[in-house]
Amino acid sequence: MQFSRFGEKFSGNSGISGLMEDLGTALSDDPTLLFMGGGNPGRIESVQSAFAARLATIAADRDQRHQLLGVYQAPQGDRGFRDELARFLQREYAWDVGPENIALANGSQSAFFVLYNLLAGEAPDGSARQIHLPLSPEYVGYRDIGLSDGFFSATRPRIERLDRGQFKYHVDFSALTLSDSVAALCVSRPSNPTGNVVSDSEVAELDRLARAKGIPLIIDGAYGQPFPGLIDETATAFWNDNSILMLSLSKLGLPGVRSGIVVASPEVTLAFSRANTVISLACGTLGPQLLRGMFDDGSLLQLCRQQIQPYYGERRRLAIRAVETARGDLPVWIHKPEGAFFLWLWCENLPIDSFTLYERLKERGVIVLPGNDFFIGSGDDWPHSRECLRISYAGDTQTIEPGIALIMDELHKTYAAHR
Missing domain, CATH: 3.90.1150.10 (Aspartate Aminotransferase, domain 1)
Structure with a gap:
């Protein structure tokens, strides 16, 4: 063939x-x-027992069961879940977000496929656009996600040797140069694969560079804030109108439900949801249904x-x-x-x-x-x-x-x- x-x-x-x-x-x-x-x-x-109890409650309720099994979701995903998540982010971090700032996807891997290819690849003028990783190494799942060749560029880290046979990567800002081909910056926080956490000051500088270049800063928060929070407690959660925060329900212990979350400007979430609809038609309902109520009552945190x-x-x-x-x-x-x-x-x-x-x-x-x-x-x-x-x-x-x-x-x- x-x-x-x-x-x-x-x-x-x-x-x-x-x-x-x-x-x-x-x-x-x-x-x-x-x-x-x-x-x-x-x-x-x-x-698992907590989520199993939630699932049993949904299965026993006729209306909830129908919402779970028998209804296509709107392009941006379950509206009730997005409303509740927006309230949570407003309350916890004082972020200026509403449901229009949130879009759902069938897992963060497919979400990155859509987002990256919305931003990078062949531009309308024929030029090539890239995603730049300011702190390589980065998540292996990014590597082959682009539809064109030369999809990524990266900056090698500065290595600091520490006591007890440990070391740490830092963003090497002296080597970080952003060419006109760079469409976005992306960093995982905490890092998959290294467990490194880009510091608050490094995030602030990356945000400054992205704004100066007129490109977004993408933060892959699959392991970090606000959930499941597997991150150094001194790190501050970050989002603003020029950033895109990617979240997942997988590391809560729900990899099988395939639920990814995009928090971004309405312009980005609208474009994302339209492209995602072409590829996936609609998002699954299990993840959002399981977490309904858990943001409002504090039980998720x-x-x-x-x-x-x-x-x-x-x-x-x-x-x-x-x-x-x-x-x-x-x-x-x-x-x-x-x-x-x-x-x-x-x-x-x-x-x-x-x-x-x-x-x-x-x-x-x-x-x-x-x-x-x-x-x-x-x-x-x-x-x-x-x-x-x-x-x-x-x-x-x-x-x-x-x-x-x-x-x-x-x-x-x-x-x-x-x-």
Whole structure:
């Protein structure tokens, strides 16, 4: 069969398809694998029980059940949910938002596909427009999302070495230059893959640069504020009329409902919803229906603060201890974990590339993500991009400790074999 250019691009191998194939293998085909690769949230029984109770209430009510199963939503998504979310954002952050500032999508991945291609790619005058990532590495799911080649540009980070074998990426403003081809800036906060949190001052400077250039600043808040709040508590939530905040219900423990949220100017949400209607017709209703009432009564934030955040905090500490215990004299650095639920390891002067290390670990029964695919738009000539691993600590404690022990053992063997 002869595919189109679109078909060849999107049916081929990609970082995100490989990630999801590994996830499927680990969760269904081979449950003996220690899965520390994808972004699947942890199984928190108290959280699942809370949503199960909400679902039972909806199913028992004739009108709610009909809204869930039998009604197409308007192009921007469930109006009641958008009203309630807008009230929540006004109350919590004093943001000047209404339901017209909010649009829904069938998951944040599809939301980014629509948004990015609305902004970047081939412009009406034939010129090429790009999304610029001011702090590479960034989320692997961005890499292949553009409909045209050369869709991304990026700025490599400034690396600060810290105590206890940790390090931190910072936006290198001295190297950040925005050409006329840049259509938008985008940063995940906290970062997937590194757990880095771009500071308030860095966000303010990125906002200033974006405004001066007449382009939006996109913040991917899938792991951050306002929910599930897996972010350093000193970070301040950010949004204004020149920014686009992307949110998701997945990291609340609801990846299966596929609900993404766009908070932006009415001009952007209108364009987004029209394009999204062409692609998806309508948004699913399960996510918005499940959360109806939870913004107004405060129960969603309570769930985040009392159940979700402590769960990941405990596992983060366990994962760090496991790496530190087994590291010995290896030149393996942990990115300072400030959010999300990943450890990002920099294996300095790694004798092999991280993809080869990933393959070896897979053979030993543990799945991680190699760092190669996360350095989007920053070139392939930087050794650092081949020396990193992303490890998820979202799983149970029976996975974290033995999984990290295998990872560190393989690293000891790898370095020893090349001395």
